[in-house]
Amino acid sequence: MDKNPKKIKEMFNQIAQNYDVNNNLISFGLHKIIKKNVINSFKFSGDCLDLCTGTGDIAELLKKQNCNVVGLDFSKNMLEIARKKHSDIKFIEGDCTSLPFDNNTFDNVTISFGLRNIENYDKALDEIYRVLKPDGYFLHLDFCKKNWFANIIYNFVVPKLIKIFYGNNQPYVYLVQSKKDFFDDDKLTEIFYKHSFEVNIQKTFLLGTISCKYCHKSQII
Numbered sequence: 001m002d003k004n005p006k007k008i009k010e011m012f013n014q015i016a017q018n019y020d021v022n023n024n025l026i027s028f029g030l031h032k033i034i035k036k037n038v039i040n041s042f043k044f045s046g047d048c049l050d051l052c053t054g055t056g057d058i059a060e061l062l063k064k065q066n067c068n069v070v071g072l073d074f075s076k077n078m079l080e081i082a083r084k085k086h087s088d089i090k091f092i093e094g095d096c097t098s099l100p101f102d103n104n105t106f107d108n109v110t111i112s113f114g115l116r117n118i119e120n121y122d123k124a125l126d127e128i129y130r131v132l133k134p135d136g137y138f139l140h141l142d143f144c145k146k147n148w149f150a151n152i153i154y155n156f157v158v159p160k161l162i163k164i165f166y167g168n169n170q171p172y173v174y175l176v177q178s179k180k181d182f183f184d185d186d187k188l189t190e191i192f193y194k195h196s197f198e199v200n201i202q203k204t205f206l207l208g209t210i211s212c213k214y215c216h217k218s219q220i221i
């Protein structure tokens, strides 16, 4: 798949205005419930960085846990909406593959439905490792493809719905394809391990369609 960062940025700038509405539609509102469940399952505290923050859903949930939160995204338009919705949260325009922070800055780094869109995900994971404090945690949330239910939903039902709602609208065609192409759960654990993240807790939702990994920064690199 073409995940050229310039194109991905343009695409999110293009869909930003309707991102929240469409997310609610496509997920039947479930994404909000899942995000809330994930963030409330873990006790977050201290300095938190939410990468690929989009319109700031995860940043808001972290803020509710009294964390000191920074949201980062490279889409101006997504950030504009995030800032309007959450005026009490600091949002920064930046790229996950080159984070504008010193080493060992954050207690937690989160990324929700983001890594799938990053061409150089190895670089992004290296950056996450670098900015995390030695005892820090990394939380990853996204679709995972190794599941018959997910395959039926995302290979047949969602594409049909998307075609009905949006015709051949490119961003939504991309969305379905990127879900199909993303790593399965075991491969993702392997990749995280390669980047010195140990998966401590793993949770799945919707019969394994969505997976969350709570990882500890390991000192072996």
Ligand SMILES: C[S@@+](CC[C@H](N)C(=O)[O-])C[C@H]1O[C@@H](n2cnc3c(N)ncnc32)[C@H](O)[C@@H]1O
Pocket (backbone or CB within 6 Å): 005, 008, 009, 012, 051, 052, 053, 054, 055, 056, 057, 058, 072, 073, 074, 075, 078, 094, 095, 096, 097, 111, 112, 113, 114, 117, 118
């Ligand atoms: C599908 S949205 C997810 C938004 C939010 N985290 C959520 O769960 O609703 C993906 C976001 O990642 C951002 N993004 C993609 N690649 C990025 C990169 N290399 N650096 C920073 N942001 C990136 C996009 O601009 C977009 O806002």
